[in-house]
Structure formats: structure tokens, C-alpha cells
Amino acid sequence: MNTPMRLGVCWYPEQWPEDWWEEDARHMAEIGISRVRIGEFAWSRIEPEPGRFDWGWLDRVLTILQSHGLGVVLGTPTATPPKWLVDALPDMLALDEAGKPRRFGSRRHYCFSHAGYRAESRRITTALAERYGQHPAVVAWQTDNEFGCHDTVLSHSPSAAAAFRRWLAERHGSIDALNRAWGNVFWSMEYRSFDEIDLPTLCVTEPNPAHVLDFRRFSSDQVRSFNREQVEILRRHSPGRDVTHNFMGLFTAFDHHALGADLDVSTWDSYPLGFLEQFWFTEEEKLRYARQGHPDIAAFHHDLYRGCSKGRWWVMEQQPGPVNWARYNPSPLPGMVRLWTLEALAHGAEVLSYFRWRQAPYAQEQMHAGLLRPDRSEDIGAHEARQAARDIALIGPAGEPPRSVALVFSYESCWVTDTQPQGQGFSALRLAFECYSALRALGLDVDIVAPGADLSGYRMVVVPCLPIIPAGFASRLSSFEGPVLVGPRSGSKTASFSIPEGLAPGELQGLLGIRVLRAESLRPGLEATGEGFSVQRWLEHVEGEATVEERLDDGHAVVVRNGSRRYLAGWPDARLARRVLLRMAEEAGLATQELPEGIRLRRAGSLCFAFNYANGPQTLPPAAARDFLIGGAELPPAGVAVWRTNP
Ligand code: GAL
Numbered sequence: 001m002n003t004p005m006r007l008g009v010c011w012y013p014e015q016w017p018e019d020w021w022e023e024d025a026r027h028m029a030e031i032g033i034s035r036v037r038i039g040e041f042a043w044s045r046i047e048p049e050p051g052r053f054d055w056g057w058l059d060r061v062l063t064i065l066q067s068h069g070l071g072v073v074l075g076t077p078t079a080t081p082p083k084w085l086v087d088a089l090p091d092m093l094a095l096d097e098a099g100k101p102r103r104f105g106s107r108r109h110y111c112f113s114h115a116g117y118r119a120e121s122r123r124i125t126t127a128l129a130e131r132y133g134q135h136p137a138v139v140a141w142q143t144d145n146e147f148g149c150h151d152t153v154l155s156h157s158p159s160a161a162a163a164f165r166r167w168l169a170e171r172h173g174s175i176d177a178l179n180r181a182w183g184n185v186f187w188s189m190e191y192r193s194f195d196e197i198d199l200p201t202l203c204v205t206e207p208n209p210a211h212v213l214d215f216r217r218f219s220s221d222q223v224r225s226f227n228r229e230q231v232e233i234l235r236r237h238s239p240g241r242d243v244t245h246n247f248m249g250l251f252t253a254f255d256h257h258a259l260g261a262d263l264d265v266s267t268w269d270s271y272p273l274g275f276l277e278q279f280w281f282t283e284e285e286k287l288r289y290a291r292q293g294h295p296d297i298a299a300f301h302h303d304l305y306r307g308c309s310k311g312r313w314w315v316m317e318q319q320p321g322p323v324n325w326a327r328y329n330p331s332p333l334p335g336m337v338r339l340w341t342l343e344a345l346a347h348g349a350e351v352l353s354y355f356r357w358r359q360a361p362y363a364q365e366q367m368h369a370g371l372l373r374p375d376r377s378e379d380i381g382a383h384e385a386r387q388a389a390r391d392i393a394l395i396g397p398a399g400e401p402p403r404s405v406a407l408v409f410s411y412e413s414c415w416v417t418d419t420q421p422q423g424q425g426f427s428a429l430r431l432a433f434e435c436y437s438a439l440r441a442l443g444l445d446v447d448i449v450a451p452g453a454d455l456s457g458y459r460m461v462v463v464p465c466l467p468i469i470p471a472g473f474a475s476r477l478s479s480f481e482g483p484v485l486v487g488p489r490s491g492s493k494t495a496s497f498s499i500p501e502g503l504a505p506g507e508l509q510g511l512l513g514i515r516v517l518r519a520e521s522l523r524p525g526l527e528a529t530g531e532g533f534s535v536q537r538w539l540e541h542v543e544g545e546a547t548v549e550e551r552l553d554d555g556h557a558v559v560v561r562n563g564s565r566r567y568l569a570g571w572p573d574a575r576l577a578r579r580v581l582l583r584m585a586e587e588a589g590l591a592t593q594e595l596p597e598g599i600r601l602r603r604a605g606s607l608c609f610a611f612n613y614a615n616g617p618q619t620l621p622p623a624a625a626r627d628f629l630i631g632g633a634e635l636p637p638a639g640v641a642v643w644r645t646n647p
Contacts, residue, residue: 002397003350003397004345004392004393004395004396004397005344005345005349005350005351005352005392005397005398006034006035006350006351006352007031007032007033007034007035007341007351007352007353007354007385007388007389007392008033008034008035008036008037008073008314008316008351008352008353008354009028009033009035009036009037009353009354009355009356009357009371010036010037010038010316010317010353010354010355010356010357011024011028011036011037011038011356011357011358012038012041012042012356012357012360013038013057013061014042014045014057015360016358018057018060020376021060021061021064022064024357024358025064025065025067025068025070026068027372028068028070028357029068029069029070031371031382031385031386031389032385032386032388032389032390032392032393033070033385033389034069034070034071035070035071035072035073035139035140035351035353036065036070036071036072036073037072037073037074037075037142037316037353038061038065038072038073038074038075039058039074039075039076039077039128040075040076040077040079040080040142040144040145041075041077041079041080041107041145042058042077042080043077043078043080043081043082043085043124044080044082044083045057046058046077046124046127046128047082047124047127048082049084050084050085050088053127055131058132062132062135062137062138063137065137066136066137070137071137071138071139071140072135072137072138072139072140073138073139073140073141073142073244073316073353074128074132074138074140074141074142075141075142075143075144075145076121076124076125076128076141076142076143076144076230076234077124077128078110078120078121078124078125078143078144078230079107079108079144079145079146079149080107080108080145081109081110081117081120083104085120086104086109089114089116089117089120091114091116091157091158091159092110092111092114092116092117092120093109093110093111093157094109094110094111094112094152094154094155094156094157094160095111095155095156095157095160096156097154097156097201097202098202099156099202102152106150106364107145107149107150108146108149108150108152111155111157111159111160112153112155112160112219112222112223112226113155113157113159113160113162113163113164113222114157114159115159118226118229121144121226121229121230122229122230122233125143125229125230125233125234126233126237129141129233129234129236129237129238130237132238133234133237133238133241134237134238138238138241139241139242140241140242140243140244140264140265141234141238141241141242141243141244142244142245142246142267142316143227143230143231143234143243143244143245144226144227144230144245145246146246146247146248146269147223147226147227147245147247147254147259148223148248148251148253148254149248151253153219153220153223153253153254154215154216154219154253155219156199156201160199160219160222161198161199163218163222164197164199164214164215164218165194165195165197166194167214167218167221168194168197168214168218169194171214175191175192175193175194178191178194178197179191181210181496182208182210182211182214182496182497183208183210183498184208186208189208197211199215200212200215209419209420209497210496210497210498212419213412213415213416213419213496213497216253216415216418216419217412217415219253219254220253220254220255220258220411221258223254223259224254224255224258224259224262227245227259227262227263228262231243231262231263242264242265242312243263243264243265244263244264244265244266244267244309244314244316245259245263245266245267246267246268246269246316246317247260247266247267247268247269247301247305247308248268248269249268249269249270249271249275249297249301250275250279250297250429250433252411252414252415252418252429254411255411255412256304256305256308256411257307257308257410257411257450257452259308260305260308260309261308261309263308263309264309264312265309265312265313265314265350266305266306266308266309266312266313266314267305267313267314267315267316267351268301268305268313268314268315268316269315269316269317269355270298270301270315270317270318270319270340270344271317271319271323272292272293272294272297272298272319272336272340273290273291273292273293273319273322273323273326273329273330273332274319274323274325274326274329275293275294275297276289276290276293276294276297277290277326277327277328277329278326278327280425280427280430281294288615289613290328290330291330291331291332291333291336291615292332292333292336292339292598292613292615292637292638293336293340293613294437294613295437295440295598295599295600295611295613296433296436296437296440296600298340298343298344299343299347299440299600299602300433300436300437300448302315302343302344302347302348302349303347303407303436303446303447303448304409304448306347306348306447306448307447307448307449307450307453311348312350313348313349313350314349314350314351314352314353315344315349315351315352315353316351316353316355317353317354317355317356318337318340318341318344318352318353318354318355319332319337319340319355320337320354320355320356320369320370320371320379320381320385321337321369321370321379321380321381322367322368322369323368323369324364324365324366324367324368325368329367331380332638333615333637333638334380334638335384335636335637335638335639336384336638337354337380337381337384337385337388338384338385338387338388338391338638338640339611339612339638339639339640340352341384341385341388341391341392342388342391342392342395342609342611342630342640342642343600343602343609343611343640345392345395345398346398346602346604346607346609346611346642347401347602347604348398348400348401348604354370354371354381354385355370356368356370356371357370357371357372358370358371358372358373358374358376359372359373359374359379360374361374369381371385391630391640391642394629394630395607395629395630395642398604398605398607399604399605399606399607400604400605401445401447401602401603401604402445402603403447403457403458403459404444404445404446404447404458404459404460404590405439405444405445405446405447405458405459405460405461405462405585405590406446406447406449406453406455406458406460406461406462407432407435407436407439407446407447407448407449407461407462407463407464408449408450408451408453408461408462408463408464408466409432409448409449409450409464410428410450410451410466410468410470412468412470413428413465413466413467413468414427414428414429416428416467416468416489416493416497417465417467417489419497420497421521422519422521423521423522423523423537423538424521424523425537426489426521426537426538426571428464428465428466428467428489431464431465431487431488431571432448432464432465434464434572434574434577435462435464435485435487435577435581436448437574438574438577438578438581439462439581440600440601441574441578441595442578442581442582442585442592442593442595443591443592443593443595443601444581444585444590444592445601445602445603451466451469451470451473452470452472452473454476455476455477455480456480458480458482459482459588459589459590460482460483460484460485460584460585460587460588460590461477461480461482461483461484461485462484462485462487462581463477463484463485463486463487463490464487465487465488465489465490466486466487466490466491467489467490467491467492467493468493468494468495469490469491469505469506469507469508473507474507474508474511477508477511478510478511481564482564482587482588483564483565483566483584483587483588484511484564484565484566485565485566485567485568485580485581485584486505486508486512486565486566486567486568487567487568488519488538488540488568488569488570488571489504489519489538490504490505490508490567491504491505491506491507491508491509492504492505492506492516492519493506494506502515503515503516503517504516504519504540505567509544511562511565512544512546512560512562512565512566512567513544513545513546513560513562513565514542514543514544514545514546514560514562514567514569515542515543515544516540516541516542516569517541517542517543518540518541519538519539519540519541520538520539520540520541521537521538521539522535522536522537522538522539524536528552528554528556528558528570529552529553530550530551530552530553530558530576531553532575532579533550533572533573533575533576533579534573534575534576535552535558535570535571535572535573535576536570536571536573537570537571538570538571539556539558539569539570539571540569540570541556541569542557542560542567542569544560544562545562546560546561546562546567547560547561547562548560548561549561549566549580550576550579550580557569558570558572558576559576559580564587566580566584568580593621594621595621596614596618596619596620596621597614597618598612598613598614598615598618599611599612599613599614599618599620599635600613603645606644606645606646607629607642607643607644607645608626608642608643608644608645609640609641609642610631610635610640610641610642611639611640612635612636612637612638612639612640613638614637615637616637617634617635617636617637617639618634618635618639619633619634619635620633620634620635620641626643626644627643627644628641628642628643629642629643629644630642
């Protein structure tokens with residue numbers, strides 16, 4: 001990147017008196033903001049009645065923003081269809097698993113498969129794109145808002161069922177082929193035609209996992225094609241502007257690699273404290289990092305979404321203070337908003353945009369902080385954004401990240417482990433996160449890549465959990481010469497959710513020199529221990545010519561090695577993950593570090609960044625001369641240091 005990261009903000013002019021707009025824009029620019037996202041929930045103000053558009057207010061907003069040098073990211077408003085539209089198309093609502101409509105009164109009340117709503121989405125997108133596609137203030141477009149938020153990827157509506165049948169017919173070709181692929185002879189589940197197939201819901205016990213997996217794939221494809229329709233319209237009417245969509249955190253219900261390929265830039269919404277509170281983290285971690293977020297949450301997504309749209313990514317929404325939607329919503333440690341901002345820069349973001357400009361005094365999100373309080377006074381977030389703007393000016397453009405470790409991640413893997421966890425808490429996403437965290441605790445830089453990515457140039461490759469091996473992956477992995485680690489359940493399923501003929505790890509058997517004879521899941525407390533580590537949740541029994549590198553106390557092999565390739569026959573605790581990854585890094589010639597608790601590093605070009613997520617001050621490990629641009633070797637809580645690596 002050769003331009004410094006920009007700051008942005010999400011603003012809702014329609015929610016405020018018009019005579020505040022000018023001052024808002026002036027104030028944004030004064031803080032150091034140069035991008036403003038607007039419009040993504042404003043359908044009822046853009047088109048108050050069917051076919052009657054009110055562009056006047058939006059025209060005035062764009063003029064004001066432009067006059068203050070602020071570039072606009074304009075959202076298509078399809079996450080919030082207005083009441084008149086829902087009343088006109090009552091069956092456009094998604095249905096939940098029990099068949100109940102997900103009704104008007106909040107947002108995201110639509111089914112991706114409803115043809116009428118698809119037409120409405122194209123119509124409103126076209127209207128906006130025709131009006132503002134060439135407007136000089138508009139620099140980028142956002143399609144919709146957070147596809148899948150509030151659990152909205154899956155819909156159990158008649159429209160979804162009909163579209164699913166068509167999708168199945170295309171994928172399987174004939175009903176006999178589908179029956180064979182799914183193994184429908186089991187329990188007399190055979191169909192005579194595609195028309196007989198329902199959605200996999202409300203069965204007496206679990207539905208056929210192959211049926212569920214195809215439904216997940218289909219639903220993901222529906223999100224992608226919904227998005228693509230908007231992207232095509234925007235590109236046609238607004239050439240030269242970036243088109244993006246804002247992804248969420250720890251969210252895998254559709255394939256972001258596939259959808260990201262249709263965008264110019266992937267963006268994501270970073271709420272580190274909310275994610276820590278709502279996800280799998282231990283009580284101890286939730287307390288320790290309550291005001292900072294887990295040290296790897298933001299970075300994990302930066303490194304994941306960088307891999308979705310050819311390296312181009314932004315943070316579209318950054319938590320600026322307490323949010324409203326987690327079980328508990330603490331205040332970030334003073335300095336965290338600045339830290340999160342500079343961490344995005346370190347990972348190569350082009351833009352970091354805060355959500356939201358001003359806290360709303362009414363409706364669902366009135367307890368969600370903004371940069372400003374509802375009375376227009378500056379909240380802590382505004383002070384820290386201003387400080388971050390000064391830091392960014394000092395740091396300048398971040399250089400290219402090194403190609404050190406590739407961590408292979410696939411959305412389909414998550415659908416497999418969601419569908420058949422086999423042991424409570426087994427999640428391919430969580431295992432990927434824990435491997436990532438272990439790598440970062442060693443001071444390593446990581447790229448999270450799709451299985452289709454080019455692995456050449458990396459020094460080591462980690463594949464935490466890839467149950468279905470996509471075509472071409474095994475040969476790409478075997479031509480990679482550095483150390484490789486393949487995690488449990490990899491190669492354990494065929495594309496149609498069956499056990500591969502020669503057993504797991506399927507196509508990777510030759511490479512890894514093992515077969516998996518049995519897999520068992522372990523309840524908490526039933527841990528399997530080895531010397532200085534334990535294996536939790538999952539344990540496999542393997543045989544083969546690979547050598548055993550780590551065993552449990554009872555002799556059971558847990559890490560086996562075949563040349564430069566290793567297989568993990570269980571879910572490692574942090575100590576085992578660290579031990580194995582450290583060994584691999586040494587073999588790969590990658591320098592690792594003994595980092596103090598809560599410290600994370602990131603290299604970008606000739607710069608190195610350090611971030612302190614600990615509750616107390618920490619000291620960076622000794623190193624040759626560091627030419628500090630920001631901070632120093634002593635980092636206060638929420639402290640940031642930036643130095644040149646080749647002064
Ligand atoms: C995001 C969403 C925003 C807002 C925000 C609150 O998920 O895109 O519209 O709701 O959360 O944290």
C-alpha cells in the first residue's frame with residue numbers, strides 16, 4: 001500500500017436535524033476523518049411510498065460531505081425493506097426453522113430466495129446507482145449490510161424450498177445420483193423425484209447430514225447471487241468506484257471467499273469486546289480481556305478478510321466504546337480505540353471506519369456508544385480517533401506483510417463440524433482460531449487463506465481442520481516443501497458427507513503416512529494427558545508408517561510426522577500447539593519470540609508494530625536497536641509501539 005490508511009465513520013443524517021449536518025461534517029474532517037458511510041438503512045426516507053423517491057435530502061447530504069472533502073461510501077438499503085414493501089409482498093419474509101415468519105419491526109426481514117424481493121433489491125439498487133453512480137462525492141458502494149446478521153442466511157420458506165430443489169437438480173443431475181450421494185437407502189429416505197425433497201428441518205431426529213450440508217451450500221450460494229446482482233448494477237452505473245460488503249466477526253454461515261471474489265474490497269465490522277463476551281472464550285479470558293477483547297480477535301479477522309478480495313480490505317465498523325448487543329457491555333480500556341485503529345493499519349487496512357458518529361438517543365441501539373454522545377459532545381472514542389489520525393500521519397503507509405505462515409481455512413469445514421460436531425464444542429472455526437492464536441503468541445505473522453490459494457512463497461503451512469479436501473488441494477500441499485501441519489478430521493469426509501473409501505485422511509493419506517482407525521470425543525474432564533500438555537475434546541487412533549513425535553502418557557500417538565508433514569490426532573491444548581508450531585517454525589527458519597502475556601507483534605514492510613492487550617504494563621523482549629516512531633519498549637496497557645526494523 002502506498003497511501004496511509006484513512007479514517008472513516010458511519011453516519012445516519014436521516015436520524016438528525018438537518019441543521020446539524022454541516023457542523024457534523026466539519027467536525028468529522030477536523031478529527032481527521034475522510035470517509036463517511038451513509039444510507040444503508042434509509043430506504044423509508046429514500047422511497048417513502050412505492051415509486052415516489054425523495055432524493056432531495058440525500059442530494060444535500062452529499063453536497064455537504066463533498067464540500068468538507070469527505071468521500072462517501074453509499075450503502076444500498078436492502079437490509080431494511082420498508083413496511084409498505086413487506087405488506088405488498090408478505091411472503092418475502094424468511095421463515096425460521098419452525099416455519100414462523102421473521103416479521104417486520106427490526107431489520108433483515110427478507111428471504112434471499114424470494115424472486116419478488118430480488119426484483120425489489122435490483123430496482124432500488126438501480127435507482128440509487130443511476131442517481132449517484134457518477135456523483136463526485138461517491139467513492140465506494142456497500143451492498144446491503146452484514147449478510148446473515150441475526151441468523152438470517154437460512155430461510156425455511158416455500159421460496160427457499162423451491163430454489164433448493166432446482167439447485168439440487170443442477171448439482172446432482174438425477175434423483176438416483178442424489179440418493180446414492182446422500183446414502184438415502186439408510187432409513188428408507190429415498191426420493192423418486194427432486195419435487196419430493198423438503199428442507200432438512202423439523203425431522204424426528206437429526207436429518208441426513210448430507211442433506212443439511214447441501215442446504216448450507218445452497219443457502220451460501222443464494223447470498224452470493226443476491227450480492228452479485230447488486231454488484232453488477234453498481235459496476236454498470238458507477239464504474240471506477242469500489243464495491244464492498246461489510247462482513248461480520250466469527251461468522252461462517254456463507255462462503256466469504258466466494259462472495260469476496262465478487263467484490264473489489266472486503267470489509268468487516270470489528271467489535272472485539274462483544275465478540276469476546278458472546279463466543280466460546282473461557283470465563284477467565286472473558287474477565288482478563290473484558291476491556292480489550294482477546295488479543296487475537298481483531299487480527300484474526302484482518303488476516304482472514306485480507307484473503308477474500310485479493311488483499312484489499314477495510315474495517316467498515318469499529319467499536320468506539322460500549323456496544324448494546326452482548327450479554328455484558330463494558331467500556332474499552334482507555335487507549336483501546338486507538339490501539340484497534342493502529343492494529344488495522346499494521347495488518348494493511350486501507351480504511352478504518354468507526355461505528356457510529358453519534359450515539360442515537362432512541363430505538364434499538366440507544367445504548368451503543370458513538371464517537372459523540374447524543375448531546376453532540378465528544379466521547380472518548382472521538383479523542384482517540386483524533387490521536388490515531390495523528391499517529392497515522394506519523395507512520396505513513398504500511399508496507400507489505402511478510403509471507404511467513406499460511407493458515408488454511410474453509411467455510412465448508414465449519415458447515416461440516418456444525419452439522420456433525422460429534423462432540424460438543426467441536427468447531428472448525430474455533431480450532432482455526434486457536435492455531436492462529438498459538439502462532440501469534442510466538443510472534444509470527446499469519447495469512448489466513450482459502451484452500452484454493454497459492455501456497456508458494458510461504459515458509460510453513462497449517463491446516464487446522466479440513467474435513468472435505470477440495471479438488472487440487474492435496475497436490476498443492478504435496479508440492480509445498482516447507483513444514484506442514486494438518487489437524488484432526490481433515491480428509492475425513494467426501495464431498496457428499498460420507499467416510500472416504502480408504503478412511504480418513506482420505507486423499508492426504510499418502511502425504512501424511514497414516515490412516516485414522518477411530519475417532520472419539522471427550523467430555524470436559526476426560527482429558528488425555530501427555531508430558532506437559534493435554535488433548536481435549538477430540539482424539540483419533542491412527543496407524544501408519546509416520547513416526548510418532550508426541551504421545552499421551554498411555555502411549556497413544558497424538559502428533560505423527562512423515563518427513564516435513566505432521567498430523568495432529570487430537571485437539572491440542574495451547575501448550576501442545578505451541579510446542580509443535582515452535583518446532584515447525586525452527587525448521588522453516590522463522591524467528592520466534594518469547595512474548596510477554598498480551599503482547600502481539602506485526603510486521604509490515606520495514607515497520608514492526610507491538611500491541612499490549614494485557615491489563616498491566618509489559619516490556620518488549622530485548623532486541624537490536626529499535627528506531628521507535630511511536631512508543632517505546634515499555635508498553636502501558638493498550639499501548640502501541642511502532643519501530644523501523646532496519647534503521
Ligand atoms: C453491526 C451492524 C450495525 C450496528 C452495529 C452495532 O452488526 O452492521 O448496523 O447494528 O452492529 O454494534
